[in-house]
Amino acid sequence: MVYPHAYRTEHSETQTSNNAYGDYFLGSQSNQIKIQPQLLKILQTIDSMKEKLIENLGKAIKIKSIASDVHYRAEVKKMVTFMEDWLKELGMKYEVFNIGFYYVEGKKIRLPPVILATLGNDPNKKTLCAYGHLDVPHAEPSEWDTDPWNLTVKDGFLYGNGAGCGKGPLMCWLHALLAFKLNKMPLPVNFRFCIEMMQHKNSQGFLTFVNTKKQDFFNQIDFVAQVAGEWLGHKIPCIIYGTAGIVHMEITIEGDSSDSIKQDMENIFETIINARMEIVIPHYSDMVEQIGPDEEMIYANIREFDPKEIRESLPLFKRTWDRVRLLMHMWRLPSIFIDDIEECTCPNRDKKMIRRHFILKIVPRQTIDFTVEVVQKHIMSVIKKNNIKSKVNVKCVESVRPWVENHNSFNHQAAKRAFIQIYKVDPNLIREDTGRETTAIFDSALEKNLVILPIASKGSRLGRGNEHISTRCFQEATKMLAAYMFQLAQKPKKPRTVGAEK
CATH class of the missing domain: 3.40.630.10 (Zn peptidases)
Incomplete structure (x- = not known):
């Protein structure tokens, strides 16, 4: 897993020099190029x-x-x-x-x-x-x-x-x-x-x-x-x-009681994200590339991004983050958006059905097929572990590769x-x-x-x-x-x- 900020992991360098940042950073100082x-x-x-x-x-x-x-x-x-x-x-x-x-x-x-x-x-x-x-x-x-x-x-x-x-x-x-x-x-x-x-x-x-x-x-x-x-x-x-990739998924749960299937839905999503909106599905981030010093410097060199403009719209735990950490979480690290629960009309009036959409942002080295497989396996394991009797269906609605x-x-x-x-x-x-x-x-x-x-x-x-x-x-x-x-x-x-x- 990538550990952003100080943007160092157990696999990355702890000290760097200009040479470590590559030729691009050494040659990017001039802002004048002759016009032919x-x-x-x-x-x-x-x-x-x-x-x-x-x-x-x-x-x-x-x-x-x-x-x-x-x-x-x-x-x-x-x-x-x-x-x-x-x-x-x-x-x-x-x-x-x-x-x-x-x-x-x-x-x-x-x-x-x-x-x-x-x-x-x-x-x-x-x-x-x-x-x-x-x-x-x-x-x-x-x-x-x-x-x-x-x-x-x-x-x-x-x-x-x-x-x-x-x-x-x-x-x-x-x-x-x-x-x-x-x-x-x-x-x-x-x-x-x-x-x-x-x-x-x-x-x-x-x-x-x-x-x-x-x-x-x-x-x-x-x-x-x-x-x-x-x-x-x-x-x-x-x-x-x-650009990020997108995996748009949908869960539908069908059962006899509205209350029970809603609780089943909540139980499932409690195992997908934590209170800080971090994805906690096992192995979900295994393929995410580690953040190295070259990439860290790219974000540090970005101008005209002011965290003050978005600070109030952020969750409390993100409001103390600096501009580099915010940019990395916006562009570089996986994230999830979860929609509200929809109540569905079931052809069988004795049955109740609810649906929930969620969108996973994936980043380079993560693949769509692997992501879908990991999510589906995880949800199936949660169903088995919690002895969920309701009928649960998980599918990928659409996707775009990173x-x-x-x-x-x-x-x-x-x-x-x-x-x-x-x-x-x-x-x-x-x-x-x-x-x-x-x-x-x-x-x-x-x-x-x-x-x-x-x-x-x-x-x-x-x-x-x-x-x-x-x-x-x-x-x-x-x-x-x-x-x-x-x-x-x-x-x-x-x-x-x-x-x-x-």
């Missing part, structure tokens, strides 16, 4: 298009591409056409793929398509694949102070459904590519788009599709980039190098240098405490080095009411993506070898 002459032209072009960038985003926001609702199928098609027009304008070769069917209210409905596009196929250049999505969630008018389908500029922010999540990031990519075209400048890398339409519906059908394209479209890709997420604050950008990437990889270092070029500051290296289905899909199916690049500042309410992105972030992100492509081109293309490292 070609990149300077691109940045000047992007600056000159400031009003056009916002206008183009507004056109995308107007389309109600709620792909998870069959009543908006025409709008989804309109969104695909919108994207096709852009790809044609940029001279990209593309194809729109039907990826199967799903069921809605008992009806078999075709899934929204996936778009694959290519620009450049130079064998001497690295190949970057940018993932994006065009779907947006429902926008409840009561949750919005502005019209979610009409991009609103207010106090330096752009408000609209998809402005910071999905459409906004994709428009940043498109505008960066357009700047190269306007300058009649070849891209520093071969560029590929992979754009889906069901991100807000657990990316249904996407894994199967990616697997079918492993040997052709994705075969020669060197790097994958996903623009998503938020910064920790408003000034310092971030790079995401890891992901972590080497932040010293060339892809991540290229992204870091691009952020420094545009924002003049070292980005924070952060993780997320939730799962990302598409990230897990790319990681498992392609095994390519992936980086997540957040472009929205803290509090942008991505995917929720009043979603927004600052005009500065929107424009600077476009520049950063152009700089990122230049930085990726710094590494010469090498012939592929069997068994090459990720």
Whole structure:
């Protein structure tokens, strides 16, 4: 088990030096990287298009591409056409793929398509694949102070459904590519788009599709980039190098008495967590990686996270924790969320049934299958030990595997240098405490080095009411993506070898 804070275990070092923290920490002090002459032209072009960038985003926001609702199928098609027009304008070769069917209210409905596009196929250049999505969630008018389908500029922010999540990031990519075209400048890398339409519906059908394209479209890709997420604050950008996994489980108990089955439920959960909300299931944390000095320093170096802002919302025993310990528990260590007990209507009126959902956060090295097996075995042993006579059923409802990437990889270092070029500051290296289905899909199916690049500042309410992105972030992100492509081109293309490292 990991023992956070002092972040030392019986297996880790007790004294460290700068050398122990790796080359990244020795080389991360400079916040100035020279801008190449070609990149300077691109940045000047992007600056000159400031009003056009916002206008183009507004056109995308107007389309109600709620792909998870069959009543908006025409709008989804309109969104695909919108994207096709852009790809044609940029001279990209593309194809729109039907990826199967799903069921809605008992009806078999075709899934929204996936778009694959290519620009450049130079064998001497690295190949970057940018993932994006065009779907947006429902926008409840009561949750919005502005019209979610009409991009609103207010106090330096752009408000609209998809402005910071999905459409906004994709428009940043498109505008960066357009700047190269306007300058009649070849891209520093071969560029590929992979754009889906069901991100807000657990990316249904996407894994199967990616697997079918492993040997052709994705075969020669060197790097994958996903623009998503938020910064920790408003000034310092971030790079995401890891996400948690999610195992959503459900327990149902059926018996003759409401009181007895509720007591059975309480008895079971008393053996799952303790008073400090720590998971006490035997062997649950056996696979969690120990925390070493390198990782400790990453959390210590994070800026713009102030524990005072969340202190009052924490349980009493956590309120004395410092910022590093809080961050580790948010991102690095397993945790559990337990829902309230639901009373169910049973077809047999002589029987009573209750249900409870709980969500386990798992971290790298923990696997979904092992987690589910350990939890189920534990609950079965509790049933036997307590002689529970009620009928108990435990199942996994849904899951997302955890992901972590080497932040010293060339892809991540290229992204870091691009952020420094545009924002003049070292980005924070952060993780997320939730799962990302598409990230897990790319990681498992392609095994390519992936980086997540957040472009929205803290509090942008991505995917929720009043979603927004600052005009500065929107424009600077476009520049950063152009700089990122230049930085990726710094590494010469090498012939592929069997068994090459990720």
